[in-house]
Amino acid sequence: MKDLLVTYLRPHRKALGVIAVLLLIQAITNLYLPNLNADIINYGVLTGDTAYILRVGGLMLLVSILLGVASVITVYYSARTSMRFGREVRGDLFRHVEGFSLSQMHAFGVPSLITRNTNDVQQLQMLVMVGLTMMVLAPITAVGGVIMAMRENVQLSGLLIVTVPLMIAVIGIMVFKAVPLFRAMQVKIDRVNGVLRENLVGIRVIRAFVRTSHEEERFAEANADLTDTALKVTRLFALIMPTLMLIMNLTIVATIWFGGHLIAEGSMPIGNLFAFQSYIMQILFSVMMAVMTMMMVPRAAASAERIQAVLQAVPDIAEPEQALATPLPRIGRIELRGVEFRYPGAEESVLQDVSFTLEPGTTTAIVGGTGSGKSTLVNLLPRLLDVTGGAVLIDGIDVRDIPLEELWDLFGLVPQRGFLFGGTVGSNVRFGRPDATDEEVWEALTIAQAREFIDLLPEGLDAPIDQGGVNLSGGQRQRLAIARCVVREPLIYLFDDSFSALDYTTDARLRGALAQQTRERTVVIVAQRVSTIMDADRIVVLDSGRVVGIGSHDDLIETCEPYREIVASQVALGGAR
């Protein structure tokens, strides 16, 4: 956490300096007020000097206002500095993640990266904000309070030697006991919520198997467990405030008793007793504040660690060091030369010794079981992943030598999940080509067989799409994702299992329409369904990361055993061909 704070706060050191000075002014003025009050009593009240009382009173007023002004400026600078800190960390994190490869994204996990970029930064930003005010002010006030208290009377200050450690000990013990309880409680809350979530998700199964009462028991158990721990936590907390108040009040009682003796002996003026009491209150409140805010630190430190882990990961996919000598020919011939891909640290390769060429104007299908490496293969082409052995060449140039933006400009991709962005139908399709006209968008939708359901929407292209496309069915999402790719008219089309959510009729019609548009382009289709790929010019069969067959459907049926298995499992009755 320290590194992160130092790195990102260094540019703001001027503001930090200003804040430090202001906090000092705050602490001093805050501590000066009781002192003035003591003077009023000692030299005004006891001597009956009303003019003095008014004069010092006026001074107290000025000091109070100075304190107010200093606080407001402190808040201004600390709010600005901490929010800027947040802005900068957030920005750097986002840019950094944008350079990650798919495997790096997966290694961190997309949801985790989102949390790190949002909540974790927020957490840290709050700590900086609180840290710049309370966490610094509290110790200054506490130390200053002790000094001032000692100035009032050294002997009486001896009380603090007992009280302050006692208070810290009490809070320390409570925190020490509370932290594991809190952790246990979080686990139990998760458990209760987990059982509930399971019950909601599996409601049909639970009712079908007549297990409602069993589930209720399971829930009751988790609920009782949670209640038990929650009770312990709240009861522990029930103790904190009364104890702290008691310590403070008894300290004041002791002050008056011992102070009374000192006053009677004439070794302390009575006004100092008042000032002393004020200091004790300030010191004890500061200690409480400091401890409370310290409780934020472990959480923020965990956030800082998670942020730093991201910032320290070096992006896999690097821009080539120099631009291309000659412009890209943009033909679309892709050659895989002995390609190997292996996740870092993994024992086995996902892909091994894969070599074949994809010619422009042809459609190549890639089939194979789950885990055979189909998607990985597709991701290697636009460098969403980089090969760990061999090379991918486009028009004879290694993809790693092509500037990223130029490389990506060649591709259109339809990923497995048919991911859509929040916005409208139009904005989603135009994601493929921002300057596409309405006609072009409609044409793409027609080819993608999406027109029929878009036509039913009263808003047409302006129909809203929720984030992730959750307001559409899987098939509708896939069709829009295809339209997005089609409108781009890329040189190379990549379809990663993009037809799985479509029914057979729509699938067939869509491929028919696509064939027209992609006639002179390089097309790669990953699919599970045999009917989707039967008509490809070439089918590549993958098994455990190796190519076990390349050829047309008819060839492969003859020669390739794994391919025959796949076909047999799907058309079990042999109704077709």
Next chain:
Amino acid sequence: MGGFQGKSDAKAQDFRGSLKRFGSRLRPERLIVVVVIVLAFASVFLAVLGPKLLGNATNIIFDGLVSSQLPAGMTQDQAVAALNATGQTDRADMVAAMTLTPGEGVDFAALARILAIVTIVYVLSSVLSWGQNYLMAGVTQRTIYRLREEVDHKLGRLPLRYFDGSSRGDVLSRVTNDIDNISMTLQQTLTQLITAVLTVVGVLAMMVWISPILAVISLLTVPLSFWVTMIIAKRSQPHFIAQWKWTGTLNGHVEETFSGHDLVKVFGHRRRSIEEFDEANELMYESSFRAQYISGIIQPALTVVANLNYVAIAVIGGMRVATGTMSLGDVQAFIQYSRQFTMPITQIAGVANILQSGIASAERVFELLDEDEETPDDADAVLLVEPTGRIRFEDVAFRYLPDAPLIEDFNLSVEPGEIVAIVGPTGAGKTTLVNLLMRFYDVDSGSILMDGQPTLRMRRDDLRRSFGMVLQDTWLFEGTIHDNIAYGAIDPTEAQIEAAARAARVDHFVRTLPDGYQTLLTEGASNISAGERQLLTIARAFLADPAVLILDEATSSVDTRTEVLIQQAMAELRHGRTSFVIAHRLSTIRNADVIVVLEQGRIVEQGTHEALMEAEGAYYRLYQSQFEEPQDPDES
């Protein structure tokens, strides 16, 4: 930070009514609540008494100090006269107002007595305050426990219609987040509110008692504080709204960009995405800086107001002591009271905010508790001892929405052991029939008969026991593989579980796992593949050994080898049982005794494969589409 903006979006609709209902939930605890209130009264009373007693202690010291400066042997009156004679009239007034014996020092015996009393008062006050918090913790936790339990039981009685009609996230949020929020509210508001109100009243009373004039001055600071807070809060409010808005925009953008990472890159949107991020980040910075800064002023502003009050009391009090109209101890007590006065007021404001959001949550939970439940089972329900699996649909009509007819006049007879295939394009509503069979939904008219008895007259639980269900949407819970299979029956033996697993072709797979049947499945069972999940649910159905089966075929995301296993297992499971199969492949359809064809939720055709092919209707078209050549779009 800026906590006062609370959850401005979560406003209760009927605050008073819901608050009342919320309060009525505390009824089982009313005795303890009364005790808590009594304790709160006592504890606050004692706490408020403290400063006044301490003031008396100070007076004893002060009196002793003043008297020690007067010549011994004089009476108080003589001393006053002497002071007047020397022109110290103010001081004479002060001495006149005191009770003292000139020449005597501080009366430590009296001081000790008072301080002993104060000590007892403070100790008692703290103990009572602790007792009150302790009891209230129990009240809160028990109430929340009951609420959770009630909600859970309610979920068990709600019809499927409710779950299908509302988003899962919403229901989940009501039973988790909202209840957590209520728990927080209950914990923080009740005792705080009581204590804060009592403290304000008590402190005010003491202040008026000590000095009405100073009390008026202190009271003036209350509206001033409120006014300052309101003005600043009002100014920061739009910035807070903007802050949340931009936070939402930014988080949404991050989520989308990271989730659609591959698309953003390949479609060349990386630069634009960063630009958009920077823009939102900048706007979020602007608004959150303003929001934090402006709301951050509240505290210093209130401190200034409090200090003004302090100065006023010190000055006026000091002058009154000097003129003998007030004792020094009272001034000291008053300063303490005025400090205690502002804290509970800000507390009450905070509590009001928490209460708002808590009641809004309670309202959402009450809404769920008020939902219509399933019609109760017949008191004299029919019980089938050994169902054979003969099922008849007689003139069944059903619709999800009152004005959208779905199934009308549906008739179908299924003999024991027959296969009914349900086919239709994606989203055609194939699960509707399952819903009716299992009585997840009840028919609107007509009836479904099982062995001649209308299912509406059976207890739902009895009816469902005669069904086994294997859905594409496999549901496994967090627990061992063993427990997940065992879910199909009540207390099955090991041998039965393993036999079921063997029948479902999953025994081998389970044994390849390091922990075998004791392997823990994580939530959603994401640690095994989709196909393996489906095999486990088949094993579960084997174990349940039902008369009627409802099967959903494998998804496309299953690899071919597993798919073969699933098909074999399903075929074996079907053996000798009536089955309803939601079919995606032709193999099952051809074997079926009846094929029911659905389109857009409606049953459009039924019959055998041959009969339907001959009819050249919807089924024929569907069948053709699976095997036809991809055709030119212009032709279709």
